[in-house]
Amino acid sequence: MGYTVFEKVLRSHIVSGELVPGKRVKVKIDQTLTQDATGTMAYLQFEAMGLPKVKTELSVSYVDHNMIQGDFKNPDDHRYLQDIAAKYGILFSRPGNGICHQVHLERFAAPGKTLLGSDSHTPTAGGIGMVAMGAGGLDVALAMAGEPFTITMPKIVRVLLAGELPPFVSAKDVILEVLRRISVKGGVGKVLEYTGPGVKSLSIPDRATIANMGAETGATTSIFPSDEVTRQWLRAQAREHQWVLLEADADASWSETIEINLSELTPMVAQPFQPDNVVPIEELEGIKVDQVMFGSCTNSSLRDILSIAHILAGKRVHPSVDAGISPGSRQVMLESCACGAMDELISAGVRILESSCGACIGMGFAPPTEGVSLRTINRNFFGRCGHASGKVFLVSPEVAAASAITGRIADPRKLGIEPFEFRQPEQFIIDDSMIIAPSAEPEKIEIRRGPNIAPLPEMPPLPESIEGEILIKVEDNITTDHIMPAGAKILPLRSNIPEISKHTFEVLDPTFYHRAREKGGGFIVGGENYGQGSSREHAALAPRYLGIKAVIAKSFARIHLANLVNFGILPLLFHKAEDYEKVDPQDVLHIDASTITTDGPFEVHNRSKNGSFLVTCPLSEEDLTIVKMGGKLNYIKEKNKS
């Protein structure tokens, strides 16, 4: 029997386990990436392991999320990250060099390799034939320490592409179509592997856009073959020597097939507040637009900038629209300047924002009150782009550009302009001077820690008698943004758990923090897909700091489930989904820890209702042990003693 691309890469990296869906597999990690919002915590954890140097082939620390330097906090964090990189053998991508996923795609991603990143959009590098997965910072710290990464072997879905994209329809519309069909839960426990004759018509940035937003389906990752297009990309990045041919065998087996004829696709729009709330543009044409944001890690490549500049050339942004662009990297910036595209954008009235994540998370570019913001980003969760009343629609660069001109949601096919065709440069402008190599004398590096960087809190083991109130009961599809928002006020606190924990659940319930403190912790009850969205481990760390012992939900998003384990919070599933309806906020629950098993259901007593209900524990024996010990750092420390 033949293999898929995903299986081929995993087979060459397997440390233990079987490539059978549902089985646990330990995988060797070649490369890691961190970004500043998750990186400071990951490096505090790496330091706690006491190793002299990372053990990966390549590790890169990016600063892209929070560049605002309104006080000492972010500059302190950036300096800490630079010192850590210098000391421990990590490349440091300076603020201004670009968004981690775009820069990694340009300069480091390689077919056939594995990448673990403390950012949920790490699968972007799947566009180049890499197995690239998002994880919490602690898992990335462990990978840097040479530990394999454990995954539950996903099912492999074949996304069979035929045809070619019509004019003004682009990669974003492909992934919006996937989301329309399978939803934000449809990829859970799966890998989306793209194949078929349509693949060769897609550039590497197109593939990266599709792989990037595979994260929104909940998929473990997405992956494309490595072919001639991949080779040309690597050649243009002066990295052709890293190319290998990788394609699925003709007799590979797949768990299911999704067929998409690219030629039949039309422009799509995801309406607020979920990326799968997708409709064809015809249903929304004419809606007044207040703001347009181009860029983010999803649509910020040179191909995207040139397509936007092509549509805006010689025109003006509508007077009622505020338009801004965050090019994905310094390389994209330099290329856009060299070919005149940047001139077109500036002439049209587009605000040039930094090459960073800021605007994506509402820092420096948030919608007005009740405003409609069209964005080429990947997520439009409630409150994600700065505040709760902004209505964010996710669109392609082409729809965003057409709408910026007209002031209304507009179909770019109706503008009457020539279609755009991307021709990749033979050679990109390559200047890695903003990627700082580690020190040749690491023993001389003193790590500078500003007052913003607090030590990691102690994590006591799970008690024998787990008792407490349900402090909050939430609905389906709660995101890590709901649990721990980002934004200019909160991100600078990422290295300080006592401070950041004050914002836990504040968008849903501003009293949560005080009640959790007063009660000494308790339980959280969630619906389906609890913890979807980013890899933000603060969404587990902060509740843990506040004494949360367990989260009982109908289902969990993959990365958040792992983060709960890493920080010693017990994740439990309602055995019968209808029991969700039978518990209420403030109910006092009790679990006898000796009854917890990974084999079948066990009882949770509801003291307030004089009854009980059944739950299951969706963990391996090893993960349950980790939770009982109070989290993975305690577990690793104990393991290293023996």
Ligand code: F3S
């Ligand atoms: Fe940054 Fe937004 Fe992507 S925060 S990594 S640009 S999803």
